[in-house]
Amino acid sequence: MLTHRPRFPLDPQADPTEEARQLHAMGSLVPVELPGGVAAWTATDHATAQEVLGHPALTKDPEHWPALRDGQIPDDWELIALVRGAAMLHAGGDNHRRLRKLVSSAFNRAPVEALRPRVAEIADELLDALPSAGPGEPVDLRELFAYPLPVRVICELLGVPDSAVSELRHHFDRLVIPQDAASDGADIRVAMANIYGSLTALIEIKRANPQDDLTTELIQARDHGDRLNDQELVETLFLILISGHETAINAITNTARALLQHPKMLAAVRDGGEGAPTWADAVEEGLRRWAPVRHAVLRYATEDIDIAGVRIAKGDPVAASLFAAGLDPSRHENPEAxxxxxxxxxxxxxxAHGAHFCLGSRLAKLETEVALSSLFARYPNLTLASEPDRLASISLQGFSALPVHLGPDNHSPSNQSQ
Structure with a gap:
């Protein structure tokens, strides 16, 4: 039984690279302990993670997790927002396919690529607005660039004001970043209530004033007469908002930091000559080495199954360590480089992988590519001001800030006259 086995504790404060090493040493599928003492399995290598993410007998429908269904997992559990609600994210089988089909068209290749010029405009506007700091004054690139860029993009796509995210920012953060030990969990319920209340009001405004945007499309979406009900609308909008900026923020900051720590790699990308690596290559390597999602939680066994030589009992929760999978030594030579x-x-x-592969992956990659190319074109002498603090989270992998020294602005009058 999973609950009777020694479990590796998944600590939000842990160094994710060291954690990956330890998980790899334990095997391909290992018993772990999530915050709150919750027992689960997690896949640690690429192949096993793919099998977990795509296995037909592992569902994201939490009705198949007895501990949650029977009330053993409290409503204020630290990770409750990651396993319940947000209809499409936590649906399984035919219901998941139905919901995904109703919203997927906006994230196909052509509509996303058409956003590239606008993403570049937003990036330039944000770079224009960066403060002119003295040589000893760092600028937080996460707060002033990596955060607002995907927020503005997703808000424009949905046809909502930036304040739809900004006013709810601390509530979104509360759902993915643990609080101190003194927190009793009540603020999780408050965060969920505030988010869902705001999104419900937003949907009513859009119903009364339909426009050419994704929120209106979601309200009007039909497939052979089927449509999203009110709860599904709110949960789908919540999912698009939070996943539409959290992943991209971390992809931008993670890869920018990696490039600044590896100036030869940065120089090779900026060279742009024939055969040189591209910004798209840098984005892919950033995603592999510093995956913005640390652990994908959770899936539940609908029957007894065997994966990687391990028996998973019906009802057992299973995670996939996406960060550890990116450092799989059987997949990548010298994986930590x-x-x-x-x-x-x-x-x-x-x-991720399989039926729940991220709908917004193309958009997140495009945003990261445009952000990096614009940033380093504008500030070719950018340097790290200090090693950033890691984001303490089971689900996300990134940094709480990215302090940098900008150096000369390539668009400044003094540089343009040289």
Missing amino acids: FDVTRPTRRDHIAF
């Missing part, structure tokens, strides 16, 4: 020329740089599952 950041190398934009790596032949296996695209061989990652940073956006």
